[in-house]
Amino acid sequence: MGRYLVTGGAGYVGSHVALALQERGDDVVILDDLRQGHRGAVQPGMELVVGDLSDRRKVEEVLAGWRFDGVLHFAALSLVGESMREPLRYLAENLGNSLWLADAAVKAGVRRFVLSSTAALFGEPARIPIDENEALAPVSPYGESKLMVERGLEWADRVHGLRSAALRYFNAAGADPGGRLGEDHNPETHLIPNAVNAALGLGPALTVFGTDYATPDGTAIRDYVHVTDLADAHLRVLDRLKDGPSCRYNVGSGTGASVLEVIAAVERAAGRPVPHVLGPRRAGDPPVLVASNAALRRDTGWTPRLGAIDDIVGTAYAWRKKHPRGYQDAVSDAAA
Structure with missing residues (x-):
């Protein structure tokens, strides 16, 4: 199988995706600063590197230290209300950290990158259900920051050939049916x-x-989508990037x-x-x-x-x- 770097892999969605990768036989390296993530969410057999994405040297060292088949990126500021109070922080951190990560991945020869994006890109949609043709019109700095990251990744593909998938999900919910992982935020807003x-x-x-x-x-x-189903979606688009083009998908239960x-x-x-x-x-x-x-x-x-x-x-x-x-x-x- 492969080896994958999961940023934010000690957090809610990231930990479930890391578990899904491990269960199918992949090696998993997690990069997480543990501000919102939890050591207890990291499963035995996974490598945990404690570090912040703003530490460019650390990120480059991690990517240079292993040969990765792909990067799955979950680490981000993600509270809509907080982003309305601290818009510049959200724009700067989410965009800057994501693009430096993509740049380091390119330098390390990584060819696949999966982004945890958001339905907040769509603002107030004109029609329901919301498909990928809906106008991108974020109404929060959080949503705007994710849209900017998606656009940056499009340029990384055009110039460097870094194929990317962005999953725009709605309301991730639930917990690992085996009881190994769950949702533990502070503050909890869901x-x-x-x-x-x-x-x-x-x-x-x-x-x-x-x-x-x-x-x-x-x-x-x-629209609530079970986090285990969401993890399955990440693995499917990751595999699609082996031979397919960059892609953007909405993910929900429908x-x-x-x-x-x-x-x-x-x-x-x-x-x-x-x-x-x-x-x-x-x-x-x-x-x-x-x-x-x-x-x-x-x-x-x-x-x-x-x-x-x-x-x-x-x-x-x-x-x-x-x-x-x-x-x-x-x-x-x-x-x-």
């Missing part, structure tokens, strides 16, 4: 883990932002679940109510965001295997119930 925390008494009551949308139950609808439907799914998983309160809409929240995954299916054969909201929520609940302190508990279990 709906499903916050609903799970509320049900388990590990966090405050959930706030439902808006109940008067033009949707069946009045709450906003979002269906949506409302906030109240998510709450109901968590209640089914937990067997108890999710404490929640009803609040006003948040500015800029569209009523419905659902992806078209038709292009990814057509080109790679990918299909979500854990697409049902109960499958997604069930794995998230099981992991958090076993690890109420997140990876602190995972490390304790490993040491026991």
Whole structure:
């Protein structure tokens, strides 16, 4: 098989992709500064290099120290709200670090690069489901930074032949069905883990932002894709780059679940109510965001295997119930 560098591989999506690579027989080297990542998410047999992407010498040393068949890039600032408060930091770090990484990959002879991108590129879409032809019009510095990285990678392909895939995903959710990995952010901003925390008494009551949308139950609808399915999509586009051109894909389940439907799914998983309160809409929240995954299916054969909201929520609940302190508990279990 191959050897791959996974930046941010101790984080949520990156760790699941690293696990998928390892399970199919690839060697994995993780580069992570552990600001948001966790040592407990790094599986036995993987090489962990603790370092920051802004340290260009460290990045070049890592890429020169092994012969890599590809780079999968997850390390980035990723909070939309924070990006509205610190726009220049987001633009500078996400763009600069990503392009220096790509430059180092080119110098090391790496020919494939997979970018963790985002549906935030699309802003407020004109049509649903959202396909790859939707206008790119980010409404946050976070989304803008990812769009700039994608454009930089296009030039890296034109000039240096670095083939790249950008996966624009919507709402990654769930946890490894085998219980080895889960979602552990600080602060936690995602709906499903916050609903799970509320049900388990590990966090405050959930706030439902808006109940008067033009949707069946009045709450906003979002497309949730299981993180294991998302990992499978990364491996498929990585393999496609061996002989195929650079590509950009939207990744989602192709269906949506409302906030109240998510709450109901968590209640089914937990067997108890999710404490929640009803609040006003948040500015800029569209009523419905659902992806078209038709292009990814057509080109790679990918299909979500854990697409049902109960499958997604069930794995998230099981992991958090076993690890109420997140990876602190995972490390304790490993040491026991």
